[in-house]
Every structure is written in structure tokens, then in C-alpha cells.
Amino acid sequence: MKSSVMCTMISDIMNNRPNECSKEPRQKVKVDRQILAIAIxxxxxxxxxxxxxxxxxxxxxxxxxxxxxxxxxSEITVPVETQSTLF
Structure with missing residues (x-):
């Protein structure tokens, strides 16, 4: 329930953002908002x-x-000492 309330809040905020829904398919926008709502x-x-x-x-x-x-x-770096033992 807390995630659904958060998703509604996020949708209200994001709907005020210019061109938010026209950039990507509606289903992808909905799923992104759900992911963010669950995380937050x-x-x-x-x-x-x-x-x-x-x-x-x-x-x-x-x-x-x-x-x-x-x-x-791509911004995450793995320390060199860890990389040598990966394979």
C-alpha cells in the first residue's frame, strides 16, 4: 500500500514535467515509476x-x-585487486 501511495505521488510530480510521457512508451514510464516508488x-x-x-x-x-x-x-568501478580474481 505504501508503494502505491508513493507511486501516485511520483506520478503527480512527473506529470508536471514537460514532455515526460511523450519520450517513452506509456508502459515503460509506468514501470519506471513503480520501481522508483517501491525503492523510495x-x-x-x-x-x-x-x-x-x-x-x-x-x-x-x-x-x-x-x-x-x-x-x-558505467559509473561504478570495480577495484583492480577484485578484478584479477573474477575469472
Whole structure:
């Protein structure tokens, strides 16, 4: 229930954003909002993704006083000492 309330709040905020829904298919926008709502309502501090739409939405929500950080997968570095034992 808390996630559905959060999703409604996020949708209200994001619907005021210019051209939000016309950039991507409606179903993708809905799923992105649901992902963000679940994360925020469960007090996640970080979203890691390679989905530009999801990251942009999360970064916009930070501007609206939501406390969640959005990081692209390509921005994460694995320490060299860990990499040598991966394979």
C-alpha cells in the first residue's frame, strides 16, 4: 500500500514535467515509476541502472526533495585487486 501511495505521488510530480510521457512508451514510464516508488517507500538510498529513463526520473525526483541517488552502471568501478580474481 505504501508503494502505491508513493507511486501516485511520483506520478503527480512527473506529470508536471514537460514532455515526460511523450519520450517513452506509456508502459515503460509506468514501470519506471513503480520501481522508483517501491525503492523510495522502502527507504532505498541508491538506484543503480543502465536505463536512462529511470535514472533521469530518479534524478528529477532528487530535485523534488526525494532522498535517493541515481547511478549509472558505467559509473561504478570495480577495484583492480577484485578484478584479477573474477575469472
Amino acid at each position: 517507500s522502502n527507504k532505498a538510498k541508491l538506484i543503480i541502472s543502465n536505463d536512462k529513463g529511470l535514472l533521469n526520473a530518479a534524478r528529477y525526483l532528487v530535485e523534488q526533495q526525494f532522498k535517493i541517488q541515481a547511478v549509472d552502471v
